[in-house]
Amino acid sequence: MKIMQTTCSSGFAGKPPWVFKGSAVYQFHLVKADIARAIIPKEFRLVETFGYTLGGFFLANYNESPFGPFDELVTIAGIVRNPPMLTSHAWAASVYVNNDNACTHGRKEFGLPSQVAAFSKANQTIHVAEVDSPMTTGLYDIRHESPILKMNPLKWMALGPTIKMSLPSYSGRTEHRPQLLKYSCQIECRVKPTSPARVSGSLGQINAETESNGHLKKREISMSVMLSKPIFALEFNCLKMEVQPPVVVSRNPLELKQE
Template sequence: MDTSKPNSSQGYGKPPWVFKGSALYQLHLVKAETARAFIPKDFRLVEAFGYTLGGFFLANYEDSPVGIFDELVVIAGIVWNPPTSCAWAARVLVNSDQAFLHGRKDVGLPSRVANFTKSAREIPGTKRSRFGGFLNKIGMSDSMKSCLDVQIKEMNNHTAMDLCSINLTTAATAPSSQNDAGRWMGPAIKMSLPSFSGRTEHNPHLLKYSCQIECRVRAVSPAKVYGPFETTSEDSGGDDKRNLSISVMLSKPILALEFNSLQMKVEAPTVVPPQKKKHG
């Protein structure tokens, strides 16, 4: 495998790049025809009955090479990379200029600058929120009976355009004692999430990189996602892929995992050499 690396902006320093915080990883059934709009034609989409596995990764990093920032990764689907498969990002939204530039240039991601507006509200009759990690980031204890709404607006030529709103409202029974706290946060796990990127106007190479994750994980009920109130061709700036990214976010959720005490190490991407065509 070719281990050559694309030119780096040096903004993040030497890899691996380490991120710490909390996240929600939500898997959706995405229509294969929607996913194919983002995936290079030389990749084979992993699909069944006209659907692939996509979704989103919503994270709040309290520590990173560029400090605190929020990130929303819209995952178009899964592509086949023998002997495994890898996720393909349709769109990446961050509220950090440095993270935006790093994502575009160094990692070959379809990164955009966005505003993340978080608002918490109390809901009468609900129990402790299962999304305490996010509530803590805005100064609220997860012992409060509250939910968190995250509104993401993508910036385009200094204009903020609604992308989606994510409603974290699911409640669950709180641990009965301090000794239950570890089980309540879920088991500690380690896993690797391989991904492809690149083939963009800012980084034409086909890249592959790996995220090594350590965290406490637990299954939660999927968050509710709402699209823009009104979407017109003018609102989207003529960006069809933006509208398709919204379709991915609004597709049917099947599983949601909450990551707490998250530590993610991202290795520098490597350039994947073109596959040689077999001659019969």
């Protein structure tokens, strides 16, 4: 997977659907239900079994997007549903991108907890650091046990089938989008199983700071998700992802009281 340095695209997102092309790894973790509940909205019901929910992360490199090439790391806290609805959606605990415009788009259009980060790669290890000018805080080292190789698309025909799927998610309840939103990513790609990546981070270094800083508390929860037990991973290549605008599911209770 190609890793880009922090950039700022001057392009505009344009009209939906927004199309992203590149490659990605989707890794699934068993996340303790108590950790996931600490970050999901109160109206959600967590989908859990024996005290665990299904979370993990989505690590992508887009070589084409409305914002130009960039990298993205989405930490998924777990699977939730919003009663009385029966369908389940993922909830993102954190989103890191190395493109300012992509960060702004995620915040204002989708109500995602997007942050700017720097991505670097050495010896099959991807290092992710949050950029909070003038400081940079190291977050994760993600090491792929089986290297992700650049391949001719024809070779992927023998290594993984072409699939189409939808990844439904909830978002919102943020400063920029206080409403509860839902959206889905329509994905077409070649997919194959791969060895789960090893994730290391500096959770112990920020524990002492979380009591007085809400942003750090969310970072700690996201890190707990990333450091939870991996169970399997999927490698996506020849990836094409189409994203439609989100739909409002419900209003913020504070907004309703003001009307």
